[in-house]
Amino acid sequence: MSHAVGEHPVLDPAQAAPFPQAALPVLRNPQLRKNVAHAIDVIQDKRARLVAEKTDWQALRAAGAAIRDHVLGNLGAYLVQFEERCTAAGGQVHWAADADEARRIIGEILREEHASEVIKIKTMTSAEIQLNPFLEAAGVKVFETDLAEIILQLGEDEPSHIVVPALHVNRSQVREIFARRMGIEGLSDEPRELTAAARNYLRQKFLGVPTAIGGANFLIAETGAVAVVESEGNGRMCLTLPRTLITLAGIEKILPRFEDLEVMLQVLARSATGERMSPYTSLWTGVTPGDGPQRFHVVLLDNGRSSILGRHTEQQTLRCIRCAACMNACPVYRQTGGHAYGSVYPGPIGAILTPQLQQMRHAQSLPYASSLCAACYEVCPVKINIPEVLLELRSQVVEQERKQAGRFFDPIYMGLRVANVLFSRAWMFQAAQRVGRVGMRCFTRKDGWIHSLPGVGGKWTQTRDLRGMPPQTFREWCAARGNAQGKGVA
Amino acid sequence: MSASSRQRILDRIRAATPAAAPQLAEAYAALPREYVRLGAMSANACVERMIERLREYDAEVTRCMPDELEATIAARLKGSGRRVFVAPAGLPAEWQAEEFVWKVDKNLKSLPVSEIESAEGVVTAAFCGIADSGTIVLHHQAGEGRRILTLLPDWHLCVLRASQVVETLPEYFSRCPQPPALVTWISGPSATADIEMTRIKGVHGPRFLDVILVFDQGSQPTLN
Numbered sequence: 001m002s003h004a005v006g007e008h009p010v011l012d013p014a015q016a017a018p019f020p021q022a023a024l025p026v027l028r029n030p031q032l033r034k035n036v037a038h039a040i041d042v043i044q045d046k047r048a049r050l051v052a053e054k055t056d057w058q059a060l061r062a063a064g065a066a067i068r069d070h071v072l073g074n075l076g077a078y079l080v081q082f083e084e085r086c087t088a089a090g091g092q093v094h095w096a097a098d099a100d101e102a103r104r105i106i107g108e109i110l111r112e113e114h115a116s117e118v119i120k121i122k123t124m125t126s127a128e129i130q131l132n133p134f135l136e137a138a139g140v141k142v143f144e145t146d147l148a149e150i151i152l153q154l155g156e157d158e159p160s161h162i163v164v165p166a167l168h169v170n171r172s173q174v175r176e177i178f179a180r181r182m183g184i185e186g187l188s189d190e191p192r193e194l195t196a197a198a199r200n201y202l203r204q205k206f207l208g209v210p211t212a213i214g215g216a217n218f219l220i221a222e223t224g225a226v227a228v229v230e231s232e233g234n235g236r237m238c239l240t241l242p243r244t245l246i247t248l249a250g251i252e253k254i255l256p257r258f259e260d261l262e263v264m265l266q267v268l269a270r271s272a273t274g275e276r277m278s279p280y281t282s283l284w285t286g287v288t289p290g291d292g293p294q295r296f297h298v299v300l301l302d303n304g305r306s307s308i309l310g311r312h313t314e315q316q317t318l319r320c321i322r323c324a325a326c327m328n329a330c331p332v333y334r335q336t337g338g339h340a341y342g343s344v345y346p347g348p349i350g351a352i353l354t355p356q357l358q359q360m361r362h363a364q365s366l367p368y369a370s371s372l373c374a375a376c377y378e379v380c381p382v383k384i385n386i387p388e389v390l391l392e393l394r395s396q397v398v399e400q401e402r403k404q405a406g407r408f409f410d411p412i413y414m415g416l417r418v419a420n421v422l423f424s425r426a427w428m429f430q431a432a433q434r435v436g437r438v439g440m441r442c443f444t445r446k447d448g449w450i451h452s453l454p455g456v457g458g459k460w461t462q463t464r465d466l467r468g469m470p471p472q473t474f475r476e477w478c479a480a481r482g483n484a485q486g487k488g489v490a
Numbered sequence: 491m492s493a494s495s496r497q498r499i500l501d502r503i504r505a506a507t508p509a510a511a512p513q514l515a516e517a518y519a520a521l522p523r524e525y526v527r528l529g530a531m532s533a534n535a536c537v538e539r540m541i542e543r544l545r546e547y548d549a550e551v552t553r554c555m556p557d558e559l560e561a562t563i564a565a566r567l568k569g570s571g572r573r574v575f576v577a578p579a580g581l582p583a584e585w586q587a588e589e590f591v592w593k594v595d596k597n598l599k600s601l602p603v604s605e606i607e608s609a610e611g612v613v614t615a616a617f618c619g620i621a622d623s624g625t626i627v628l629h630h631q632a633g634e635g636r637r638i639l640t641l642l643p644d645w646h647l648c649v650l651r652a653s654q655v656v657e658t659l660p661e662y663f664s665r666c667p668q669p670p671a672l673v674t675w676i677s678g679p680s681a682t683a684d685i686e687m688t689r690i691k692g693v694h695g696p697r698f699l700d701v702i703l704v705f706d707q708g709s710q711p712t713l714n
Contacts, residue, residue: 043687062524063522063523072507074510074517076503078514095499097499146684147684148684164683167684170686174685194685195682195685199692206694207604220669231681231682232681232682232694233694233696236637237694240636240637240641251503262659262662263525266525266659269677273683276543276623276624276677277620277625277677280674281673281675281677282675288672291637292637309502309503310507311506
């Protein structure tokens with residue numbers, strides 16, 4: 001299932017190749033790696049400067065983590081409160097247990113609206129439920145309106161980052177895509193000109209398409225309001241011009257009160273794009289007569305989230321506010337880019353979120369896609385201890401694997417079972433040491449190092465050498481020394 | 491179908507969170523909030539910081555005293571080289587200089603989108619300014635306009651009073667008597683960095699943000 005360079009990236013965790021395989025095309029593509037590294041360097045640099053100017057950064061992180069934990073611990077009550085307030089303000093709230101149900105609900109609303117076209121604000125949640133292919137199949141034409149999303153939609157590509165989804169595409173590639181798909185001749189690769197092309201391409205759509213679909217950065221339980229953070233104004237267009245607005249949001253996006261934005265808005269933009277605030281943050285409450293869409297739907301999506309709740313270590317995954325600071329800081333993401341993660345959520349947060357959303361049925365290689373250096377934890381604005389969750393998931397993967405019948409003769413698990421027996425008795429361990437010393441002798445070169453081993457041991461010696469066994473164990477040496485000096489050894 | 495999903499999701503959540511607080515408000519009140527709420531700057535320094543931030547966003551900023559406001563607005567309108575402007579409901583009539591064409595949005599008779607789209611600029615008041623991030627906050631009340639009015643025209647002239655400027659984001663929240671239904675936080679003009687992280691001004695929202703800062707607190711504006 002692995003895709004070669006130029007082939008379409010697979011972001012469905014059930015279909016995607018394991019991480020080490022999926023990473024290969026990128027590792028072999030210097031242009032892609034250069035694009036990713038450049039974008040990340042720019043954001044990282046800006047983020048570092050703006051975080052440094054906040055003297056209360058750690059206090060903001062602590063408050064952010066505490067607010068999010070409080071929400072998760074009381075999610076049921078807050079969701080019901082949100083539903084009640086949003087409905088009272090004229091919104092209509094729908095509940096979707098999984099991706100399939102969310103797609104059906106949205107499809108149903110669009111049918112009632114007789115919608116043949118929709119405009120969309122960037123939402124990773126819609127990518128998570130694979131909404132666009134579903135809508136296209138149902139005969140609804142989808143227009144993405146975020147510049148990066150247009151690049152991906154017209155280029156038939158997939159997002160590789162959750163904040164800057166097209167960061168793997170450079171300006172000349174954008175020029176090629178726009179010239180071909182918008183039919184513009186003589187387009188240069190100046191970002192200014194490319195941006196203007198996108199503005200013209202979308203202007204009539206904004207003014208003419210009466211239905212919009214978007215996501216939510218935050219849902220406010222106290223008031224039933226929804227907040228969206230963006231830069232370009234395409235979000236504001238979609239939130240104000242259409243007749244009907246559909247917001248798709250994960251159930252964990254709740255904040256208790258309006259004032260909680262004072263923490264979240266301070267940490268979000270700084271972490272995400274290295275800005276003090278994003279150019280536009282919009283908040284609306286249900287329907288306002290005379291201002292904006294007069295029909296408003298919120299689809300609350302579970303899709304595996306509730307299965308992460310209540311697990312002591314893993315639950316912190318749901319604190320995430322999708323700022324992407326973790327992927328920008330990650331040395332692995334920097335090398336592989338986002339497509340290797342086989343999910344719309346790449347990077348460290350994807351490595352813990354994706355397998356859990358799949359109830360550990362797919363994407364088992366992701367918890368290993370990390371060096372555990374903890375750079376992600378350090379930058380996380382809501383203090384998700386990603387390495388801790390990675391380790392917990394790794395242990396779950398091992399637990400699952402060792403019970404599989406097909407793995408019974410797997411050399412690693414056989415070896416571990418044997419070791420389990422040998423290490424339980426001192427005499428067995430000592431005997432194994434003696435056997436091992438004799439056995440390893442034939443692999444040890446004259447320089448005292450083992451350069452290559454057969455079978456499963458070869459996985460180690462492929463990339464590093466191994467010291468040969470010493471002629472004596474420590475206990476043997478100690479005992480011999482005691483005898484030579486005529487003293488007993490305790 | 492949907493009703494049963496609602497129940498299923500809530501049941502799953504409740505089963506996973508048996509320790510949910512019976513007194514939600516108390517648990518909420520106990521959350522740690524050690525971050526900076528009140529700024530430490532003088533009112534003057536705060537306004538200067540606001541101006542500095544706005545200029546970093548490439549916004550034009552003009553200072554004036556309250557009695558110079560009408561003349562300053564007229565001068566900015568003239569200086570923009572534009573002629574046709576949108577006036578939101580509740581915008582003071584004195585702000586709408588006669589030499590320009592005004593499309594007035596009224597509460598009971600709002601402007602059609604095509605009229606707003608064809609205007610060259612919009613003039614509004616604001617609810618608040620946040621110096622720390624150079625943010626202008628609109629609650630879309632009288633004088634601030636419906637949300638669409640400050641979105642379609644390419645040029646936005648915003649009148650902000652020094653008394654409306656706070657230093658920190660938490661100070662803004664403490665100025666809200668109750669949670670507003672509509673808010674737009676504007677921090678510089680519409681922008682993107684989606685192509686190679688090169689910042690480009692003006693994608694879909696107004697490309698030009700022009701701010702008049704009215705020194706209404708008895709303070710003297712420093713000369714530009």
